[in-house]
Amino acid sequence: MTFHSDISAFFADYVDAFARRDADALSELWEPVGLFPSPGGNFAMPREAFRAHCVTLMDFYRRQGVARPTGELLSAGELFPGVAEARMAYRMEGEAGELIAEWEHVYILRRSDRWRVSLTIADGEMAAWAARGAGL
Numbered sequence: 001m002t003f004h005s006d007i008s009a010f011f012a013d014y015v016d017a018f019a020r021r022d023a024d025a026l027s028e029l030w031e032p033v034g035l036f037p038s039p040g041g042n043f044a045m046p047r048e049a050f051r052a053h054c055v056t057l058m059d060f061y062r063r064q065g066v067a068r069p070t071g072e073l074l075s076a077g078e079l080f081p082g083v084a085e086a087r088m089a090y091r092m093e094g095e096a097g098e099l100i101a102e103w104e105h106v107y108i109l110r111r112s113d114r115w116r117v118s119l120t121i122a123d124g125e126m127a128a129w130a131a132r133g134a135g136l
Contacts, residue, residue, distance in 0.1 A: 003076070003078055003084075004076060006115065007073060007076040007084060007086055007109070007115065008073050008076075010029070010109070010114070010115040011071055011073050011086070011088060013025075013029065014026065014029055014071070014117075015069060015070065015071040015090075017029065018058065018061075018069045019068065019069055021058045021062075023051050023052075023054035023055045023058065024051065026051075026054050027047050027048075027050050027051035027054055028047075029116055029117060030047060030050055030116055030117045030118075031047075031110060031116045031117065031118045032046065032047050033045065033046050033047070034047075034050055034117060034118065034119065034120070035118060035119040035120075036119070036120060036122065037119070037121050038121075038122065038123065038126065039123060039126070060134075061092060064092070064100055064101070064129075064132070064134055065094045065095070065100055066092040066093070066094065066100055066101075067093060067094055067095040068092075068093040068094075068097075069090065069091070069092050069093075070090070070091045070093065071088050071089065071090050071091075072088065072089045073086060073087075073088055074087045074088060074089050074104065075087045079108075082110060082111040082112075083108070083109070083110055083111075084108070084109045084110075084111075084115065085106070085107065085108055085109075086106070086107045086109060087104055087105070087106050087107075088104065088105045088107065089102070089103075089104050090102060090103055090104070090105060090125070100132075101125075101128045101129060101132060102128060103124035103125045103127065103128040104124045105120060105121070105122055105124060105125060106120065106121040107119065107120050107121075108120075
């Protein structure tokens with residue numbers, strides 16, 4: 001498998017876990033502690049806390065009318081052996097396919113037994129929901 005197809009497969013699993021509302025599967029795609037730089041300050045979350053966050057986030061999406069999350073890998077590059085950066089474009093669609101929100105996300109991933117997210121910058125998502133009056 002090439003680097004790009006490997007990262008594409010990772011994010012296919014990532015988006016699928018969100019679509020299935022599977023917080024366990026999603027949290028397993030993260031390092032034991034994930035880092036979250038944000039405009040309001042940086043923080044870290046251990047995997048179990050991140051799993052609980054996923055449950056809350058999936059419920060938030062449902063309340064916003066999201067029926068189908070989609071994601072497209074825009075770019076990916078290997079920074080060092082086993083360390084990658086990736087930029088994803090997300091679209092949250094309603095039951096009839098209408099656009100609810102869209103944004104880009106940046107990730108840093110590390111490869112151990114598989115690729116896992118170490119860090120994400122979610123400023124785009126926070127801005128997208130704030131523009132709809134539905135802050136996270």
